[in-house]
Amino acid sequence: MFPMRIALAQVNPTIGDVAGNTDKALSFIDRAVEQGAELVVFPELSVIGYPPKDLLLKPSVIDQCAGAVDRIAQHVQSAAVIVGYPMRSRKPDGAPLHNAAAVCRDGVIVGHRFKHLLPTYDVFDEHRYFEPGRQVDLIDVNGIQIGVSVCEDLWAAGEHFERRLYHDNPINQLAAAGADLFINCSASPFVTGKHELRMAIMRELAREHGLPIVFVNQVGANDELVFDGNSCVVGPNGDVLAHAGDFQEDLLVGDVPLRRGGPSVPSRIETSREGVAAVYHALVLGLGDYCAKCGFDSAVLGLSGGIDSAVCACLARSALGPDAVTGISMPSRYSSDGSKSDAQQLAEALGVTYHTIPLEQPHQAMERTLEPYFAGTASGLAEENVQARLRGVILMSFSNKFGSLLITTGNKSELAVGYCTLYGDMAGGLAVLSDVPKTLVYEVARWINTEACPLFAACGGQPIPLDSIRKPPSAELRPDQTDQDSLPPYEVLDQIIDRYVEREQSVRQIIDETGYDGDLVQRFVRLIDRSEYKRKQAPPGLKVTGRAFGFGRRMPLAMRHEP
């Protein structure tokens, strides 16, 4: 058997833009054919983009997708194309759609393959829309028997997970049916460390069956989810034979050997970023795509002089360019001189537009307005929140007036325990750091100042003032306040959050495994529960950990529970 020349079309679709996504698919196909590709493979549901969510409930949208696949099929003559789309089930009962991959050639759709394993956990809701595929059949392309699977179908093997969620293993079934080659159309979102896991699973499967795997993943960000791309070809020996770029569109054409020992000529292999670098690029792509796909060409954010807003400003400059970013410092009577100068220094280093808007006038006016009703009460949270909310009013006015996205700068640690003000610092269109724990914010800040030099060459290489990184974090809503007046050290808090939120441990387990003070764990876990009402109204945030607040964590608000 000769190798097969396959093109991995790692596209960044816009959700719902069926016509635009199809135009893009046609241009990728043309480029692939020019490079001699016999088969062009697109990601899961690439015609509509992943995740399309409840757009899938609109019959007219499903009709548009069917029309788009016809258009693609009619376009291709010399190569075969595999493209993902939502397809109406032909059965009279069950869920109305399949998560399908259509195989097109010679102007028509020659076959379909339906996703078997429908993830319905975390951010995934596939049983809401799709009927699982049950047939195991191969698709013949130029005499090669191709075993097509869709995303989760690759993840059935239980050994990497706490529990085997599925009863079947579609990859094993395709191998047993006599596949020469596995193709997997994916829309597998970024999570720190996940691509390493993907590669381990694919290498094992390839070696186990002695067959190559072509993995084509979506790239680009859609709301909370960033797709990292990282499409690749793993050879029958488990070697990586081709690897597309991460966090960008790519068209990777390679010759895929069809059995162990067959000719194996590695084609282009791009490096996949890991660790903090991957987080940084995921956040930049997440912010950039949210702006691009919502139609924002500028962003505004509050600059407090602290580390969260500094990191957000760097991300915004990287995603949108300096001319598109406005930073606003809104000092109150409690703001330190250091905070004001740190904010200004950052803005100057980044070359973004910068305003200082003192809060005192509206703050005083609001205090006078409320004074008759609050007389005799102790000043506290209500008064602190007024400042944060007046800042929200100012920032939203800029957003409304100039059509800029307001970037919410809070981190995951604050959001977890509600150390943030609803309609105040929580205001905004995208919470860029809401899945980044404070300890990781520090790592990202240090990475920006040390590793990201070429990105910030004009800033002298260290855009974030060292003072913003070194000084004790503070909300500066009352005199001499620091975060650690109310919170444990962030190393401890982030451990509690990781265990309670990501790992679903109980208070008892956390205490036993960490040795932390029992009252402290109990208090902050309860605070995490009780802050759910704030998170309910938080802007969408970019997911980078295994469990983000937001769409993938669905907690009741009115509840009473023994954690």
Place this chain on the structure above:
Amino acid sequence: MFPMRIALAQVNPTIGDVAGNTDKALSFIDRAVEQGAELVVFPELSVIGYPPKDLLLKPSVIDQCAGAVDRIAQHVQSAAVIVGYPMRSRKPDGAPLHNAAAVCRDGVIVGHRFKHLLPTYDVFDEHRYFEPGRQVDLIDVNGIQIGVSVCEDLWAAGEHFERRLYHDNPINQLAAAGADLFINCSASPFVTGKHELRMAIMRELAREHGLPIVFVNQVGANDELVFDGNSCVVGPNGDVLAHAGDFQEDLLVGDVPLRRGGPSVPSRIETSREGVAAVYHALVLGLGDYCAKCGFDSAVLGLSGGIDSAVCACLARSALGPDAVTGISMPSRYSSDGSKSDAQQLAEALGVTYHTIPLEQPHQAMERTLEPYFAGTASGLAEENVQARLRGVILMSFSNKFGSLLITTGNKSELAVGYCTLYGDMAGGLAVLSDVPKTLVYEVARWINTEACPLFAACGGQPIPLDSIRKPPSAELRPDQTDQDSLPPYEVLDQIIDRYVEREQSVRQIIDETGYDGDLVQRFVRLIDRSEYKRKQAPPGLKVTGRAFGFGRRMPLAMRHEP
């Protein structure tokens, strides 16, 4: 066969409060046994409350539930009890839990029955947590073969729906296995008109199989969902033999005949409210339970003089009592005298606390603060929103200072097209009317003023000023503004919303079926799409229609779609 004396324990559990819910279950069991019940039936998942959402992912919570069912089993000796709870699957693969009904007697659990049909649409996410039951087996209680099903298992028959979602029909299977009696443990949320449908389905099933059905539904509100109760017994001839109260806890004990022609003595039959009355009671229960279960004993809301805030004030007074409600009028330079006097008249009629807090001072201070940056731009939305957001700051200050729930007063029509200000009038903890279209708000207002007299006896029977009902609705954010400057008449807008949101019609279909102007339909449908980012950050709202914004409608934000 003698009739069987069965107790329908229509309880209102608090989500996650396993210990408290179990205490309540034991007291219902004791009362039922006193009345000679042989069998006591609780709703679906009643030990943890429905919907428990991602609490189900916490192993410690599942352990607590198992312990609670053991406690219930040990408590009962003379009667059998059927109680719903999440139970760990004993299989090595598949979803980790079953949505189970345990049958307890003589101090032990004698059997389990797992839910077969797992709703995974709208507000339901059951495939996220549960493995479907597949066995069809009856449970023997005193020689009677009981066919136990859980909620959705009753709804398999396709004729009432557009599509048969399920391949099996558990009720038919139980009948074929030889059941003497159907028991259905439910947590079936309120939607206008749904109980009529439930009754039709149950009457048909009872008649078809010649067997009685005992339907035990949860009552009470949990976040967005209101459960109406309405538990009942339908005899083998399809007659209603017993019917519990709606929107309240109830323990209904009745003798259930076991075959067609058997002795049939109807026990207590309460009237089930319909139409606007049901909506009113659902909203009062929804608001009252949200407060009770979150620990609020008072509420605050802005009173604009308009109909939405007037209806909300009536609901709050009904749910919490006059002493627990504070209404705040915040007139701006654009507020009409009529609005101010209507707000005051309403507050006086309801006997709630009332403040007038003029907005002018903070409004001017904020204008002066922003003036240098907005100089030379035309006054528009940004300026209008400042007023709405300053009102939000004032109301949230009251909420924070006095620990009162801020009630968000906007209706579904506004929320649909984004005719509302994020962090302004959208601020609050519960959006009581967010699933009530404006035309239905008018009906509720008229119902309050005409039918609800006993509820508002102290208000002279017509608490809502007629002027609030009759005058053209206005946001009063600029001079002489009315809603219809920007929106079509609400009768038209609500038709468009119903067709696009609830029925998933396309623009083409709406135009064809209504004859509305094409540009108008296109414009407002696009406005619905484009306002998703506001709804993403909206407070939870009480669902009363077939499709509410919120948890049951999951739309992408960054998208471009041909509606």
